[in-house]
Amino acid sequence: MAKRNLETCFSPALYEADRHSGSVVVIIDILRATSAICTAFANGASSIIPVETVEEAKEYKNQGYLVAAERDGYVLDFADFGNSPFNFTREKVEGKTIVYSTTNGTTIIKMASSAGKIVTGSFLNISALTEWIISQESDVVLFCAGWKNRFNLEDTICAGAVAEKLMATSLYSTICDSTHAAMDLWSLAKNDLQGYIEKTAQRSRLRDKGLDDCIEFCLTADFTKKIPVIKNGILVDNIL
Amino acid sequence: MAKRNLETCFSPALYEADRHSGSVVVIIDILRATSAICTAFANGASSIIPVETVEEAKEYKNQGYLVAAERDGYVLDFADFGNSPFNFTREKVEGKTIVYSTTNGTTIIKMASSAGKIVTGSFLNISALTEWIISQESDVVLFCAGWKNRFNLEDTICAGAVAEKLMATSLYSTICDSTHAAMDLWSLAKNDLQGYIEKTAQRSRLRDKGLDDCIEFCLTADFTKKIPVIKNGILVDNIL
Numbered sequence: 001m002a003k004r005n006l007e008t009c010f011s012p013a014l015y016e017a018d019r020h021s022g023s024v025v026v027i028i029d030i031l032r033a034t035s036a037i038c039t040a041f042a043n044g045a046s047s048i049i050p051v052e053t054v055e056e057a058k059e060y061k062n063q064g065y066l067v068a069a070e071r072d073g074y075v076l077d078f079a080d081f082g083n084s085p086f087n088f089t090r091e092k093v094e095g096k097t098i099v100y101s102t103t104n105g106t107t108i109i110k111m112a113s114s115a116g117k118i119v120t121g122s123f124l125n126i127s128a129l130t131e132w133i134i135s136q137e138s139d140v141v142l143f144c145a146g147w148k149n150r151f152n153l154e155d156t157i158c159a160g161a162v163a164e165k166l167m168a169t170s171l172y173s174t175i176c177d178s179t180h181a182a183m184d185l186w187s188l189a190k191n192d193l194q195g196y197i198e199k200t201a202q203r204s205r206l207r208d209k210g211l212d213d214c215i216e217f218c219l220t221a222d223f224t225k226k227i228p229v230i231k232n233g234i235l236v237d238n239i240l
Numbered sequence: 241m242a243k244r245n246l247e248t249c250f251s252p253a254l255y256e257a258d259r260h261s262g263s264v265v266v267i268i269d270i271l272r273a274t275s276a277i278c279t280a281f282a283n284g285a286s287s288i289i290p291v292e293t294v295e296e297a298k299e300y301k302n303q304g305y306l307v308a309a310e311r312d313g314y315v316l317d318f319a320d321f322g323n324s325p326f327n328f329t330r331e332k333v334e335g336k337t338i339v340y341s342t343t344n345g346t347t348i349i350k351m352a353s354s355a356g357k358i359v360t361g362s363f364l365n366i367s368a369l370t371e372w373i374i375s376q377e378s379d380v381v382l383f384c385a386g387w388k389n390r391f392n393l394e395d396t397i398c399a400g401a402v403a404e405k406l407m408a409t410s411l412y413s414t415i416c417d418s419t420h421a422a423m424d425l426w427s428l429a430k431n432d433l434q435g436y437i438e439k440t441a442q443r444s445r446l447r448d449k450g451l452d453d454c455i456e457f458c459l460t461a462d463f464t465k466k467i468p469v470i471k472n473g474i475l476v477d478n479i480l
Contacts, residue, residue: 153417
């Protein structure tokens with residue numbers, strides 16, 4: 001049986017939408033968008049509407065929606081809260097639809113919209129995510145959000161962790177140098193994730209802004225079994 | 241004293257020309273363009289004119305120039321030879337000006353043309369290259385050619401090797417995740433370079449085309465002390 005193809009994309013600037021229309025696309029933006037999305041569903045959110053622009057987010061706010069919106073880590077003034085997973089508490093999100101706009105993560109959700117199946121991943125849901133990917137019997141692209149089109153290490157090591165699990169099944173093959181690099185970097189990082197993350201640019205940015213309290217949490221494996229997938233442009237829990 | 245900034249760029253699609261106009265830009269395309277360029281100067285070539293398009297290369301050929309030109313590894317029919325360093329023998333190139341056009345390498349030389357200083361690097365000239373970079377007292381960008389805009393491992397580990405040497409001087413600092421990744425991948429590769437390169441996509445491409453005879457040579461450190469720099473759009477040996 002032909003093996004399924006596994007690729008990794010390190011930045012929106014490197015994404016080749018035409019080649020991935022039949023694939024499962026896994027969006028990875030662990031500090032902090034996809035970690036926050038996983039947390040929201042774990043705490044009972046019913047759906048999340050990803051929006052790209054500040055204007056769209058503001059319009060939804062005017063219509064009475066609960067809005068999470070940030071740029072460069074800072075909560076936008078009209079928003080109910082920002083991008084930290086700790087904002088998405090059960091008290092705030094249970095049973096609610098949340099409108100969500102972030103610096104990098106929501107843009108690549110839109111970019112991936114031509115793909116067959118889009119799912120959001122993080123360490124928080126990594127085992128459930130991997131099982132779901134395997135169940136789809138499709139080629140896979142691990143799509144790292146990066147930071148303003150640049151490569152970043154934190155999304156890469158998460159992609160490497162997912163790739164390692166997928167390759168261990170023998171169902172996948174890869175001739176993608178980015179996937180090999182991600183797995184190799186994961187092999188260096190996995191025994192001390194927090195220590196490894198110390199050198200990343202995003203670690204410095206979050207520290208400088210006092211937004212780094214959630215990093216340890218974002219590196220926690222299997223906090224939830226939720227699998228947030230995109231259906232008709234909206235994030236819903238696949239299990240529902 | 242303020243440290244010099246060190247960055248790495250994994251693909252032409254990620255290059256930010258505006259930010260690097262005052263930097264030394266190091267072009268790295270080890271399989272095979274920059275290895276061939278280093279070999280040509282080691283064997284006495286007087287200059288190399290990089291051209292982007294097949295049409296330009298053909299025009300130079302009609303004017304009587306010696307032309308090295310390939311696409312996807314294959315020698316173009318009108319060219320004198322292709323992209324293997326083994327083509328650039330002393331018999332062929334000594335005292336000559338060579339017109340050179342390749343799939344990835346010559347394009348990024350043009351892209352980097354707004355930078356302060358442009359140099360081509362490979363394992364073949366790595367120590368001399370690093371000494372020269374240090375002597376320039378500028379910020380540095382290690383610009384990997386990649387393959388058709390994609391990340392590749394072989395250029396990345398060479399960038400990591402250069403970065404390791406530069407960082408060891410304490411003259412440089414980096415907050416660039418790509419540089420950290422390149423150094424980490426180099427740390428995994430350096431004890432068995434040929435073994436590490438086995439998994440790269442370019443290794444497979446060259447093997448499939450019977451063009452892989454030069455790989456061991458391209459991974460050889462310090463075959464030459466030549467430092468091919470761009471002056472007025474033309475590659476010349478900096479030592480001359």
